[in-house]
Amino acid sequence: MAWTTPAATGPLDYPNRHHGNDHDRYAWSMLTDRPPLVWPQGRGLALFVVVPLQFFPLNPQGKPLKVPGNMVMPYPDLRHYTLRDYGNRVGIHRLLKALDAASVVPTFAVNTRLFEREPLLCEQIVGRGNEIMAHSWSMDTAHAGGLDESAERELVQRSVGRLRELTGQPVRGWLSPGKLNSANTPDLIAAAGIEYFCDWVNDELPYRWNTATGALWSMPLSTEISDTFVLVDNLHAEESWADQVCDAADLLHAEAAEQGGRILTLTLTPWLLGQPHRMKHLERVLGHVTGLAGVWSASGAAIPYAAKPQIPAP
Amino acid sequence: MSNPVSASKEALDYYRPWPWDRRPKISWPNGARIAFWVAPNIEVYELNPPANAFRTPWPHPFPAVPGYSIRDYGNRVGHMRQMRVLDKYGVRGSISLSSALIDHHPEIIELCRERNWEFFSHGIYNTRYTYGLDEAQERALIQDSIDSIRKATGEAPVGYLAPALSHSELTVDLWAEAGGTYTCDLFHDDQPTPVKVRSGKPFVSVPYSLELNDTIAYVVNKIEPRRYGQMIKDAFDRLYAEGAESGTVMCIPTHNYQVSTPHRLRAFEEALEYITGHSDVWVTTGREIADYYLKHHHAAAEAGMDALNKATHGRAR
Numbered sequence: 001m002a003w004t005t006p007a008a009t010g011p012l013d014y015p016n017r018h019h020g021n022d023h024d025r026y027a028w029s030m031l032t033d034r035p036p037l038v039w040p041q042g043r044g045l046a047l048f049v050v051v052p053l054q055f056f057p058l059n060p061q062g063k064p065l066k067v068p069g070n071m072v073m074p075y076p077d078l079r080h081y082t083l084r085d086y087g088n089r090v091g092i093h094r095l096l097k098a099l100d101a102a103s104v105v106p107t108f109a110v111n112t113r114l115f116e117r118e119p120l121l122c123e124q125i126v127g128r129g130n131e132i133m134a135h136s137w138s139m140d141t142a143h144a145g146g147l148d149e150s151a152e153r154e155l156v157q158r159s160v161g162r163l164r165e166l167t168g169q170p171v172r173g174w175l176s177p178g179k180l181n182s183a184n185t186p187d188l189i190a191a192a193g194i195e196y197f198c199d200w201v202n203d204e205l206p207y208r209w210n211t212a213t214g215a216l217w218s219m220p221l222s223t224e225i226s227d228t229f230v231l232v233d234n235l236h237a238e239e240s241w242a243d244q245v246c247d248a249a250d251l252l253h254a255e256a257a258e259q260g261g262r263i264l265t266l267t268l269t270p271w272l273l274g275q276p277h278r279m280k281h282l283e284r285v286l287g288h289v290t291g292l293a294g295v296w297s298a299s300g301a302a303i304p305y306a307a308k309p310q311i312p313a314p
Numbered sequence: 315m316s317n318p319v320s321a322s323k324e325a326l327d328y329y330r331p332w333p334w335d336r337r338p339k340i341s342w343p344n345g346a347r348i349a350f351w352v353a354p355n356i357e358v359y360e361l362n363p364p365a366n367a368f369r370t371p372w373p374h375p376f377p378a379v380p381g382y383s384i385r386d387y388g389n390r391v392g393h394m395r396q397m398r399v400l401d402k403y404g405v406r407g408s409i410s411l412s413s414a415l416i417d418h419h420p421e422i423i424e425l426c427r428e429r430n431w432e433f434f435s436h437g438i439y440n441t442r443y444t445y446g447l448d449e450a451q452e453r454a455l456i457q458d459s460i461d462s463i464r465k466a467t468g469e470a471p472v473g474y475l476a477p478a479l480s481h482s483e484l485t486v487d488l489w490a491e492a493g494g495t496y497t498c499d500l501f502h503d504d505q506p507t508p509v510k511v512r513s514g515k516p517f518v519s520v521p522y523s524l525e526l527n528d529t530i531a532y533v534v535n536k537i538e539p540r541r542y543g544q545m546i547k548d549a550f551d552r553l554y555a556e557g558a559e560s561g562t563v564m565c566i567p568t569h570n571y572q573v574s575t576p577h578r579l580r581a582f583e584e585a586l587e588y589i590t591g592h593s594d595v596w597v598t599t600g601r602e603i604a605d606y607y608l609k610h611h612h613a614a615a616e617a618g619m620d621a622l623n624k625a626t627h628g629r630a631r
Binding site: 003005006007008010011012013014016017018019020021022023028029030031032033064065144145146178179180181182183199200201202203204220222223224225233234235236237240243244245247248249250251252264 | 358360361362363364366374375376377379380382383384386387389390391393394414417418419420421422438439442446447451454455458536538539540575576577578579580581
């Protein structure tokens with residue numbers, strides 16, 4: 001469906017200056033104006049952990065644009081290619097060991113091409129039975145302005161369809177590489193049977209999106225406490241990342257007790273956090289969060305499923 | 315990015331040199347050492363802003379999801395969280411307002427009105443820059459923001475922070491001519507200073523710190539949240555000590571999509587608790603600082619500077 005956000009005719013023309021957002025893909029609403037949510041068994045803080053399993057091609061095309069994390073050196077960029085691959089060979093095993101030890105449930109966001117290339121990894125992840133969400137074809141398939149609609153439709157269908165074949169899972173969730181969208185991405189993923197996506201970080205709770213085929217749920221996944229943002233973009237120390245997550249967990253946990261269900265969302269990237277020098281900081285985080293009373297470690301789909309019946313349609 | 319205008323001035327002429335140790339003593343109400351204010355920027359960014367020849371609003375093609383969505387988060391989630399903390403420590407916010415927010419999100423305006431917060435102008439949208447506007451257009455933008463705020467709150471704003479810190483050579487003059495009495499666009503001092511405007515009216519710069527601005531700290535300087543909290547405390551300690559000799563001003567400019575995120579709010583709250591735990595702190599607003607200064611200190615400051623300039627007449631080159 002089209003975006004109702006007409007262009008201005010000049011610097012002092014404001015065609016979208018009206019109540020609500022300046023487009024109509026979701027309803028304007030302040031979090032505190034909504035009825036409080038309750039998670040299963042009356043729990044207050046949901047913990048949503050996304051583990052991305054990514055494939056960065058050695059020869060990225062960068063079209064329509066280059067997603068952060070891709071190759072940067074002249075071809076062949078062995079540095080970045082192999083360091084990303086480290087995550088799928090070594091880092092993932094460390095992360096899973098730590099998550100399992102803390103009884104924290106991961107949701108895997110998978111570049112479909114990775115599971116095509118690596119049947120053993122696919123088998124191991126599928127065998128765990130955790131939810132698998134779509135993460136497009138590879139880290140070189142940016143869903144962004146400039147991508148032709150029919151090409152993007154084919155890309156979405158191939159990514160989601162093939163991932164369903166490879167995993168035998170329904171694949172209900174979607175995370176775009178770099179959390180970028182074209183104007184068509186939400187409609188195209190909804191048409192492919194995706195029920196929720198994590199790209200719009202404009203809230204802390206699930207909310208309804210309008211698409212051509214009906215409702216899609218937005219399930220915001222925080223960028224700003226993600227490991228890549230804190231450690232790679234900001235170059236903060238590992239200890240600071242852990243402090244930030246613990247501070248966030250404490251605040252959300254306290255707020256949940258007063259105001260209703262909250263969600264702590266974490267992205268744990270195997271090629272980054274799975275390095276040996278970072279693991280103890282992740283373990284501190286997991287210990288702290290799971291030590292809070294009434295934490296619900298949930299998969300991506302479980303959270304909007306729990307929220308839906310509590311959020312009446314407009 | 316090229317210069318919007320001919321860039322003909324070698325230096326700003328809004329204010330004069332004025333050595334810190336040769337100024338008349340500033341006193342604040344009730345013998346306070348320091349005037350402390352918090353300026354929440356409450357902004358609207360457009361999803362589909364018009365192109366500007368001098369600055370590109372978003373780093374991504376339409377829809378610029380990462381940039382737009384985190385700013386939307388500020389209004390949907392962050393505002394209430396920051397407001398609760400300011401309430402807890404008895405701080406009335408001085409809002410730097412994208413005045414289109416009055417149309418988009420009047421619910422937020424109402425909450426701030428109930429608390430008797432100050433509203434000052436931050437343009438219409440933070441995706442509409444001063445760059446490229448001629449004088450009449452910039453005047454129209456300023457007047458639109460004044461009229462909108464007056465209509466919504468019953469009172470015209472007197473302070474200005476240009477949208478997205480985008481300025482012309484005339485920005486401060488035009489604001490003064492439209493009825494303004496203070497600017498936040500100059501970062502040259504830790505005390506209010508007189509500003510020379512085209513109309514010649516008494517006008518003041520109220521210190522608004524860029525160094526303690528959460529967006530500068532978090533996005534530009536990439537500072538860890540707890541270090542940001544410590545920076546605020548350290549700045550306070552120094553300005554509070556110096557305020558024993560002559561009154562100082564401290565401002566924390568915030569954004570509801572930065573300081574209010576769950577991993578950052580605690581550091582900010584601890585800093586507020588620390589500051590408001592001191593005696594002799596005037597917890598106030600930008601407007602009250604400007605009003606007090608204009609009434610009690612502006613004339614003495616001008617006279618002091620005149621005398622100093624006379625003594626050095628002919629030596630400046």
